[in-house]
Amino acid sequence: MAAVLAIGFGLNFALGRSSFGAPASVHLHALLFVGWTGLYVLQTGLAATGSLALHRRLGWLAVGWLPAMVLAGTYVTVMSVRREAVPFFSTPGYFLIMNPLGVLTFAGLSGAAMVLRRRTQWHRRLMLCGMAVLTGPGWGRFAPVPLLIPHAGLGVIALVLLFPLAGMLWDLRSRGRVHPAWWWGIGTILAMQVLIEIVPATPLGGAIYRAAAAGSPAAGHDRLAYPPFPPGFPIPHP
Structure with a gap:
């Protein structure tokens, strides 16, 4: 999962699609999310090597980090x-609902994993499901999901689900059954995606967009219209 994020964002930078000229809030956002990814990798390593005391102490960082x-x-x-500055393969209304719901789902699954930290089998699986949600932006930056427009979001979520599905397969091969935590994790991710697909076109989605865009150039745009595509993009504009 960390590799997906590193490749996706690294490729984005290498191709000149992003730069250090972004606003300070974007850099802070990057530090928080990269820091979490590093913490997740470290925590997984500590648990795997039996360093549980340090794993538990570091785990309390999440109390402030998640919010x-x-x-x-x-x-x-x-x-x-x-x-x-919305990606060309997403409408502004969709993007505005997708990202906050994604990070809330990640935080909810990770928070549930913390609550269940004494139930190790639940804890480790829900943490993985939460981290899988965070790979969505990484997938979107290097997988060919723009070719799936207007269903790019569904393509991304299919890739995100590869990680918990791999966990389910591991359970079947090593334990002979699938742990229920996977069903809760995958069910939560699917519920998130259903809302992402439905809400942007509803009156609620319209109200959220108007509130977010008020007083900006985006206020006069159709929230369900795609931004301009890059020159030479191989499919017609939806």
Whole structure:
């Protein structure tokens, strides 16, 4: 999962699609999310090598880290909509709902895993499901999901689900049955995606967009219209 994020964002930078000239809020957002990824990898390694005392102590960092990620992710999303900096394969209304719901789902699954930290089998699986949600932006930056427009979001979520599905397969091969935590994790992710697909086109989605875009150039845009595509993109504009 860390590799997906590193490849996706690294490729984005290498191709000149992003730069260090982004607003300070974007850099803070990046530090929080990269830091969480590093912490997740470290925590997995500590648990795997039996360093459980340090694993438990570091785990308390999440109490403050998760809310900070939710706030930063939501703020950067709103500012991106206001600056008309939405990815070309997503409509502004969809993007505005997708990112906050994604980070809330990640935080909810990770928070549930913390509550169930004494039930190791639940804890480790729900943490993985939460981390899988965070790979969505990584997949979207290097997988050919733009070719799936107007269903790019569904393509991304299919890739995200590869990780918990791999966990289910591991359970079947090693334990002979699938742990129920996987069903709860995957069910939560699917529920998130259903809302992402439905809400943008509803009156609620319209109200959220108007509130977020008020006073910015984006206020006069159709929230369900795609931004301009890059020159030479191989499919017609939806």
